[in-house]
Amino acid sequence: ELSIMLEPMSLGSFGFAAIGRTDGLLRAPFESQGEQDAVMSGREMLDDMKVMMFGKIxxxxxxxxxxxxxxxxxxSGxxxxxxxxxxxxxxxxxxxxEGRILVFRHDLLSYTYDPAEESYALQSWILADGQATVMQEYTGPPDKFDQA
Structure with missing residues:
Protein backbone atom coordinates (compact mmCIF):
# COMPACT_ATOMS: atom_id res chain seq x y z
CA GLU A 1 0.00 0.00 0.00
CA LEU A 2 1.43 3.32 -1.11
CA SER A 3 0.41 5.28 1.97
CA ILE A 4 2.20 2.79 4.24
CA MET A 5 5.39 3.24 2.20
CA LEU A 6 5.14 7.06 2.25
CA GLU A 7 4.34 7.52 5.95
CA PRO A 8 7.80 6.66 7.40
CA MET A 9 9.54 9.11 5.07
CA SER A 10 7.02 11.92 5.52
CA LEU A 11 8.97 13.84 8.16
CA GLY A 12 12.33 13.78 6.36
CA SER A 13 11.01 14.18 2.82
CA PHE A 14 7.84 16.21 3.20
CA GLY A 15 8.33 18.09 6.47
CA PHE A 16 5.44 16.63 8.46
CA ALA A 17 4.85 13.55 10.59
CA ALA A 18 2.15 11.35 9.07
CA ILE A 19 -0.34 9.81 11.48
CA GLY A 20 -2.26 7.64 9.02
CA ARG A 21 -4.69 8.01 6.17
CA THR A 22 -8.38 8.42 5.64
CA ASP A 23 -10.65 5.64 4.50
CA GLY A 24 -11.00 5.41 0.74
CA LEU A 25 -13.54 7.54 -1.08
CA LEU A 26 -14.96 5.97 -4.25
CA ARG A 27 -15.73 8.47 -6.98
CA ALA A 28 -18.30 6.91 -9.28
CA PRO A 29 -20.78 8.28 -11.82
CA PHE A 30 -24.49 8.26 -11.09
CA GLU A 31 -26.38 5.59 -13.01
CA SER A 32 -29.25 7.94 -13.81
CA GLN A 33 -30.62 11.40 -13.13
CA GLY A 34 -33.07 9.77 -10.70
CA GLU A 35 -30.20 8.30 -8.67
CA GLN A 36 -28.44 11.66 -8.62
CA ASP A 37 -31.62 13.42 -7.49
CA ALA A 38 -32.17 10.83 -4.73
CA VAL A 39 -28.63 11.15 -3.40
CA MET A 40 -28.64 14.94 -3.54
CA SER A 41 -32.03 15.24 -1.83
CA GLY A 42 -30.91 12.85 0.92
CA ARG A 43 -27.69 14.67 1.77
CA GLU A 44 -27.21 15.90 5.28
CA MET A 45 -28.13 19.50 5.91
CA LEU A 46 -26.39 21.39 8.68
CA ASP A 47 -28.55 22.91 11.37
CA ASP A 48 -27.64 24.67 14.61
CA MET A 49 -27.78 21.42 16.59
CA LYS A 50 -25.30 19.65 14.32
CA VAL A 51 -23.00 22.65 14.26
CA MET A 52 -23.05 23.37 18.00
CA MET A 53 -23.50 19.91 19.55
CA PHE A 54 -21.78 17.60 17.10
CA GLY A 55 -18.96 19.80 15.86
CA LYS A 56 -19.56 19.31 12.12
CA ILE A 57 -17.68 22.46 11.18
CA SER A 76 -11.55 2.18 -14.37
CA GLY A 77 -12.08 4.31 -17.43
CA GLU A 98 -6.84 3.93 -15.93
CA GLY A 99 -4.40 2.13 -13.65
CA ARG A 100 -2.40 5.22 -12.68
CA ILE A 101 -2.10 6.91 -9.30
CA LEU A 102 -1.90 10.66 -8.84
CA VAL A 103 -0.10 11.81 -5.67
CA PHE A 104 0.13 15.48 -4.72
CA ARG A 105 0.49 17.76 -1.70
CA HIS A 106 -3.09 18.82 -1.00
CA ASP A 107 -1.96 21.32 1.62
CA LEU A 108 -0.02 23.17 -1.10
CA LEU A 109 -2.30 22.63 -4.11
CA SER A 110 -6.04 22.64 -4.59
CA TYR A 111 -7.62 20.63 -7.39
CA THR A 112 -10.61 20.11 -9.64
CA TYR A 113 -11.55 16.58 -10.70
CA ASP A 114 -13.30 16.45 -14.08
CA PRO A 115 -13.72 12.75 -14.94
CA ALA A 116 -15.00 11.06 -18.06
CA GLU A 117 -18.60 9.88 -17.76
CA GLU A 118 -17.84 6.20 -17.12
CA SER A 119 -14.85 6.41 -14.83
CA TYR A 120 -14.17 5.26 -11.28
CA ALA A 121 -11.48 6.55 -8.96
CA LEU A 122 -10.46 5.73 -5.39
CA GLN A 123 -9.25 8.67 -3.32
CA SER A 124 -7.59 8.93 0.09
CA TRP A 125 -5.50 11.41 2.06
CA ILE A 126 -2.41 10.97 4.22
CA LEU A 127 -2.89 12.99 7.38
CA ALA A 128 -0.53 14.84 9.70
CA ASP A 129 -1.03 15.50 13.37
CA GLY A 130 -3.14 18.64 13.63
CA GLN A 131 -3.80 21.17 16.28
CA ALA A 132 -7.15 21.35 18.03
CA THR A 133 -9.63 23.80 16.56
CA VAL A 134 -12.17 25.51 18.76
CA MET A 135 -14.89 27.65 17.22
CA GLN A 136 -15.98 30.73 19.12
CA GLU A 137 -18.57 33.36 18.37
CA TYR A 138 -17.21 36.80 17.50
CA THR A 139 -19.23 39.64 19.02
CA GLY A 140 -17.01 42.63 18.22
CA PRO A 141 -17.45 45.32 15.61
CA PRO A 142 -17.88 44.06 12.02
CA ASP A 143 -14.97 46.12 10.68
CA LYS A 144 -12.56 44.25 13.03
CA PHE A 145 -13.82 40.75 12.16
CA ASP A 146 -10.74 39.89 10.08
CA GLN A 147 -8.48 40.80 13.02
CA ALA A 148 -10.21 38.57 15.60
Missing part, protein backbone atom coordinates in the same frame (compact mmCIF):
# COMPACT_ATOMS: atom_id res chain seq x y z
CA UNK A 58 -14.80 21.68 13.54
CA UNK A 59 -14.55 18.17 12.07
CA UNK A 60 -14.27 19.56 8.56
CA UNK A 61 -11.73 22.20 9.60
CA UNK A 62 -9.64 19.52 11.31
CA UNK A 63 -9.67 17.47 8.09
CA UNK A 64 -8.64 20.51 6.02
CA UNK A 65 -5.82 21.30 8.47
CA UNK A 66 -4.47 17.74 8.69
CA UNK A 67 -4.76 16.49 5.09
CA UNK A 68 -1.35 16.66 3.51
CA UNK A 69 -1.01 14.23 0.61
CA UNK A 70 -3.88 13.32 -1.69
CA UNK A 71 -3.81 10.00 -3.54
CA UNK A 72 -6.19 9.32 -6.42
CA UNK A 73 -6.12 5.90 -8.07
CA UNK A 74 -7.91 5.82 -11.43
CA UNK A 75 -9.56 2.40 -11.16
CA UNK A 78 -9.61 6.73 -18.95
CA UNK A 79 -10.52 10.24 -19.92
CA UNK A 80 -11.07 13.43 -18.09
CA UNK A 81 -8.54 15.46 -16.16
CA UNK A 82 -7.43 16.59 -12.76
CA UNK A 83 -6.50 20.27 -12.65
CA UNK A 84 -3.98 21.15 -9.95
CA UNK A 85 -4.31 24.78 -8.90
CA UNK A 86 -1.13 26.48 -7.74
CA UNK A 87 -1.36 29.65 -5.67
CA UNK A 88 0.89 31.88 -7.75
CA UNK A 89 1.15 30.06 -11.05
CA UNK A 90 -0.98 28.61 -13.80
CA UNK A 91 -2.87 25.35 -13.38
CA UNK A 92 -1.34 22.00 -14.21
CA UNK A 93 -3.52 19.53 -16.15
CA UNK A 94 -3.11 15.83 -15.37
CA UNK A 95 -4.98 13.35 -17.60
CA UNK A 96 -6.95 10.60 -15.85
CA UNK A 97 -5.52 7.29 -17.10
Missing amino acids: EDHLKFVQTRKICLIYFV SGGNVFLHRRDASDVTIPCV
